[in-house]
Amino acid sequence: MTLIGVPGRTGGIAVVRRLAGHLARGLVMILVVTTISFLIIRNIPGDPMAAKYEKLVEQGMSPEAAQQAVNVLYGFMPTGSMWEQYLDYMKGLARLDLGQSLTVPGTGVSTVLMSAAKWTLIPVLAGTLLSFVVGIILGVYAAIKRQGKLGDLLAISGSLLHGVPQYVLALLLGAIFTTLIPILPAGGTADIMFEPGLNAGYIGSLVQHATLPVVTYALASYGGWILAMKSSVVTVLGDDFILAAELRGMKRSIIFRYIARNAILPLFTILALSLGLLFGGAIFIERIFNYPGLGLMLIDSITGRDYALMGGAFLLITVAIIIANIAADLLYTVIDPRVRSGGEAA
């Protein structure tokens, strides 16, 4: 009969201990991922500077001049063995220096990442949250009305949108809203006629340009949410405590809240992870709508053999996912009392 812990006091220590464990594990994972991505990237055939150098020589430049031109163009030249390069890279990382970008010569990787990140984070975050909210609400209805037509319709819409690849959706919406009914811009972030800044014209143009990427992203992820929420609600509906609450004469609104809160719980993990995945960008969508986010930047860095930028992007994705995981775990200690007290008892 000593199962009752005192949540307030022991809870705080447990959270700190969990956090410390997570951070330590996260650091190890970052180390492993950076090492692996370093090895893979450096072993991809092709070298942007060698390619440039050869091109210049072919154009009739002397080897020395060509070498100098390349050096000037890119600002530096990797020398030394793979091992030395690795150590240099890690030392740089320790100082939070991600190196120099090659595709955007003369710019630090972190600067390039930052400028691309804002074009990914805001639209994709908006798309994710939009689809999450809509998917959750409709998922509840799909579960409650699962015997009827409305429920079937909602579930089918979920399966359909979940099954259609993002790029098909993007092309379809693009074709409809930029060609058939040309009401939205086909690409870019804003019209160049507007001065970037806090003026109505520029912001309006931003919103207009972001609409298609956001809607595409929201539609593409909506299917997953509605299906996950539906199955979660159906599971909770079968739980004993729902029938028990009904037999105790609880109000419908209260029972509904019991169902919703219990059903949404497992979805927070998926939400946290998808927020982490945000940093990988929405490659297809950004490519199709020519939106200069992280996904597009990643493609450019790969085609341009920009090792430093690739490494930086991978690092960003890794760190984001690890942080998202930690955040999800900490979130559970807040919203689920069973996690809070360690969950020893059934």
Add this chain to the structure above:
Amino acid sequence: MSVTDKRAPGVRISDLSVVYRTQAGELPAVRGVDLELVPGTITGVVGESGSGKSTLALSLLNAVQPPGRISSGSVEIDGLGDVVSLTGDNLRKARGRHVGYVFQAAQNSLNPLKTVGKQLLDLGRSHDVDDLPGLVKEARSLLDRMGMDGARVLDSHQHELSGGMRQRVGIMLALVLNAHIVVLDEPTTALDMITQATILRIIREVHEERGLTTLVITHDLGVVAEIADRLAVMYGGRLVEQGPTREVLGAPKHPYTRGLLQAIPRLVGDIDEARALPGRPPTLGTIPPDGCVFRERCAVRMDVCETGEPPVLTIGPRIVACHAEAGEREPESEPAEEPEKETVTTGPVRGEEQA
């Protein structure tokens, strides 16, 4: 909310049938059940899994879950009327206020995300209780009464409570709105022997202190023998025998009841004395539509059992539905040899001429 309210209500279940919709059509899970819960008594309903006893219990709150539905009959509760005809908010308010329902201990009858206390407040708000502090006080005293630290339990989540504690919380929630009819579905299943004994003692004591009318559903004859005043035996959706617990257990009249008692191993003596009933209980799909539901496993089976509905014999305080029992009595029934009043009704167990 006085604890000394001794006006225990009675419950009369008449001709109750519950069907479940399946691919093979609507199949009866409970058929033509007549049962009276005498005010202030504990009635035990025993039966195997699938005998329809839990469905019967849910019928008391008109809470049979889809795809099941009550197809006929009534459940009259004093001061409330026929529960079967209640709908909407009236039905919801009857649940909890008039009839308390206690779940099987193994089941998780509490919202895992909320403390017991918060769920108690939800319950109070659902039933428009104005004096919420009073409700909490009542709950705490009930929990204290059942041997727990009430304040602490109200602050706990379900996962912080043991099976026996959860069961007592379930009893508290069933009684806290001052319901005077309590239905306990398998109250001691999945509890260890010591806790079982404790829970049974608590049920008995609380029943007497608060002046309740109690229905206990169980598969355990031992539980019934321990606490029930009256006993009803269910088989294949039918009540085959009922009467005062001691009389039924001491001299069972229905071959099924006899079989059940013979199957219990004794603590002393030869283990082989216990004899299991041959065969299996029927499932929803295999309950025979005509004749006696028990005939497949019956030791005293006759030809008439195949086709004829067993007659319902009322022998004093006891009721038996069996052809063999009727056959034994009929030839020599008229002489005043039998001191007890006896009526023989044929056909399906119907609500007799009483009100």
